[in-house]
Each structure stands twice: as C-alpha cells, then as structure tokens.
Amino acid sequence: MSDAVPAGTTLSDSAAAPGTGSATRSTTGAARNANKPTPPKLRPYQAQVVNDLYGKIRAGYRKVAIIAGTGSGKTVISGQICAHAEAAGSRLLFLVHLDVLVGQTYDKMKLFGLKCGFIKAGWPEDPDAPIQIASVQTMAKRDWWRDWPADLVFYDEGHTTVFSQVGQQLLNETHPNAVHIAMTATPYRLDNEQLGDYFETLVCAPPPVALQKMGFLAQMKYFGLPQEDQVELGEMQLVAGDYNEKQLKNACDRPELVQRVVEEWKRLTPDKRTIAFCVDVGHARHVAEAFQAAGVEADYVAGSTPIKKRKKLYEAIATGDLRVLTSCNVLSIGFDVPAIEVGLLLRPTMSLALHQQQIGRVMRISPQTGKEFGIILDQSGNLQRLGFPEDITTYDLPFGESSPEHRPGQGRSVPKKQCPECSSLIQTFMMECPECGHDWTADRPVFTDDLVELMGREQLSQITDETQRYQLFQVFRQRVFRRGYLPELAKQQYFDCFNVLPHESWYQGAIFGKSPTRRNLFLYKQYLGNVGQRRGKSMTWMVEEFEKEFGPGSWQNAA
DSSP: OOSSOOTTOOHHHHHOOTTSOHHHHHHHHHHHGGGOOOOOOOOHHHHHHHHHHHHHHHTTOSEEEEEOOTTSOHHHHHHHHHHHHHHTTOOEEEEESSTHHHHHHHHHHHHTTOOEEEESTTSOOOTTSSEEEEEHHHHTTOOGGGGSOOSEEEETTHHHHTTSHHHHHIIIIIOTTSEEEEEESOOOOSSSOOGGGTOOEEEEOOOHHHHHHHTSBOOEEEEEOOGGGSOOOTTOOEETTEEOHHHHHHHHOOHHHHHHHHHHHHHHSTTOOEEEEOSSHHHHHHHHHHHHHTTOOEEEEOTTSOHHHHHHHHHHHHHTSOOEEEESSSSSSSOOOTTOOEEEEOSOOSOHHHHHHHHHTTOBOOGGGTOOOEEEEESSSHHHHHOOGGGOOOOOOOOOTTSOSEETTEEOSOOEEEOTTTOOEEETTOSBOTTTOOBGGGGSOOOOSTTEEEOOHHHHTTOOOHHHHHHHHHHHHHHHHHHTOOTHHHHHHHHHHHSSOOOGGGSTTTTTOSSOOHHHHHHHHHHHHHHHHHHTOOHHHHHHHHHHHHOTTHHHHHO
C-alpha cells in the first residue's frame, strides 16, 4: 500500500489529460524501477490519506485538498503520490512557493527514486522529466510550462501557492482539465478567498492530538502571560488581515521586553534547543544579541541568509552547538529539526495558519536526542487569541465570504459557530462575538500569574484530581463574572472540559471566597441585575443565582 499504486487506481486513467502519451511513459518508468532506492515506508494513517485521495479521484473529483498538520509527514505523503503518478505514466507539476523549498522537495523525491526536472533559476531544466518541481517565482518568468502536458498539478503549501498568480492561471487557464491537489497543514487564510472557493473536497490526516496519542507527535507544555500583561493590540491597525508590522515592531522590539524573553527562557527552559519567531529581522537580531549577551549560544536567520549558512545554522542547533536561533518568517515553513524543544512566540498575529505552523515546528518527536516534550513560551498572546493545536478535533474546507452561495453537491456558506452567551451565529475565525462581546480566548487558557503554564481543552480534559477540577471551576466562574456573561456559561465550560457537571457544593464562594464583604454582595447583585435584564431573566432566577454564590437566605440578608 505504501509503495505501489493501490488496486483499482490508475492515475493515468483518472488524471491524464488527452494526448499525453501515458502508455509510452509507463514503459520508460518501468525500466527505471530496477535502479530505484527503497522508498520511505508510510505510516498507516499516511497510506490511508493517499488511498482516500485516490478514492476521491475515482469518484470524479478533479480538485482535492489534503490537510495534514505539521509533523504528520506531508513530504512523505506527497512523495508517495508523485511516485504513484510516475509509475502510472502520468506527468506531475509540483509547485512550491519558496525557493528554499525546491531543494528540500527534491531531497524527498530522490528517496522515492524519482526523476525530476526543475522550473527554478540555477537548477537544470528537463521538460522530458515526468516530475517538475517548480518555484512560483520562477514560473512567472518562464512560459514553456504553460504547454507542458501535466496530468496532475500538486500545490505544496496550498493555502499560499493556489492563490498565487501562477496558481490561479494553472487552475483556470492553462491546465483546467488536470487533477489539482493542494496540500496544506493549515487551510485558513486571512483574506476572503479560501481553499473551498477553488477545491471541491478534502481528505485529512488525523488531528494533532490523535497523532500525539499514536506517538508520532510530542506532548506539549505551554506558558504564557496573563492578558493584562500582554502587548496592547486594541488600537493596532490591520494590514492584509494581520497586525501592522511597523506598529508591532514598536510594541514588541523594546529592550525591556527582549530582556524579559531571555530571563523567562533561563528561568523555565534553560539550555534547551530553542527557536524564536519575531516581528522582523531587526527584532530577530536584537533577541539573538540579548541571548548572546547573557552567555547563550545564539544567532538569527533571515530571508537573505545564504543557503549554505542556513544549513550550518540548522545543523548547529540540531546538534546543540547553537542553543537559540531567531528568525522572522523563515523558520515557520520548511524548517525540519525535530530536536527543537522550545518555541518562543514573540510576534502577535491574527493568522491561524502562521500560529499553527510555528507551534508545529516544536511538536516533532526526537527520541534520539532525549526530547521528552515540546515547550511553547508565548509572550505574544497568540495562544489566548488563536488556541491550542490539541483542541483541533476535525478539519474542514473553509470558504470565503466572496464565494457564491451554492455549488452543485456542497454548501457554500461561510462556516459558522454559535455563541454560547447570546446564541448568535458568527464566522468560525472570530474570537469575539460582535453581538454580546463573548470572548472565546477566555475559555482556553488557565493562568494565575506571570508567564505560567497554559492548558488547552484537551489537556484540561486529562485532569482527574477533584481539587484541581474544583479550582478550575472557580477560574471559570470568576472569568464569567468579570466579563459580565451569564453565570451558566461557567457550568457549560466545565462540562465541555470533563463531560460531567460541577458539584453543586462548588458554587458557594467560587467567586468571592468563603468570607465575602458587603461590597462583594452589592457587586454580584448589580452584575446579576445587568445580565438578567439583558437576557430577560426573572427575579426568581436572580435570587437563585445569588444564593448559589453566597448560600441559602443570603438574598434576604443582603436586602
């Protein structure tokens, strides 16, 4: 299943464009098989993804997205698809969006014994090769690929390459009859156009928490700042859907904050192999210099860093000769060093894709280096804003707001979620309800002090100690009160974590403790009056909720 075309699947039949001479190419492909190296063995779920893809193609789909999270083995899956395509006599065009990914892609292709041509400056062109590895930047300066008879077009990092000018030309102009396959770890984009606007269906690898349970991803620990100590972003402008980089630099690249990064690293994760995600190159350099001043082996990598120097830096941090490597938009994609133990999130972002890619760099397993788990130190608030990888339970194919309402065979409405406070339906990527202000980020982390451990829902669900569960219920109650939400929301949050309701005895004193002041009673009565009026609650409801917190008869005594 991992090294041959599955029974009943012939990519040349289901994917080839008319007149491409598939039978002839199949004969030449067979002649090369004798010299092929032993290809990587696919994990069972990887082989299932490949088979699911072929099932979709056999069912008539021509545009299929593959969603496989960071660390799930996307390059092995894509390499196997390319090997099957070559064995079936098909021609495949493989798009990458960064020049540095050309070499990395080719390294994987060689493991499968594939003959590749290139559409990339400095690499040999061979239009007769059945697999073409192409940089979208170079394709924009070449023309011959427009007539190259590709049976399949494979979009690596599909949430980017599909939306490039070249990607759109392939889909809609030059190769509309080919089979188009888009692979991504993170399908969501910041603008209105989404993968679902161009692709018909999807196949998925298991979500991160499932891969952790299988032992294919590392268990994680998260540390972050309380919201009141985070960088103030409320007035920051958005550019292309994300925070303005110049304003971020002014907010984050300050000596006292950079020094705080070093101090917290030395306190929580000293001497561990670490990568840092920064606002810009200057910020990355300043963070590296601060570590160096503290006696820690550190350096930074930028987009302009030559390939040879990058490789040396990556080798140095893999072996431990370098302890900290900082960057801006370089280590998020195409960086594969499983030995990395710590990720520093130093750049606030609205991009769920970027957020998940960054954390994914730390989630790879590395038993040979003794790595027990990955650690995230988040001084940007991204975990509270965008959540934890372990909380992902399913993947979907997102659609943009500008897409038509319906397409034959599937709905085209924007994915929605229901607000637990006011029941409004809002877009899934929104973290605050525009109707009532409910904040989903408040549901996720648990923190009590300066840069302490954060826990997502999946991690919380593993808590069995009753004392810890009681303390967590207190946190939920206190948060709901501070934010002016319905008190019932705390019970729902607890149930979502543990699938049981909190003990009735836990309500009393959960917010104000066992010795409340008259000021506490007044504030809670005022809170219940406000939220009750807004939601149309009765006086009986107010009394019941008041006495849950302060005990039977407390309403009368507080009158």
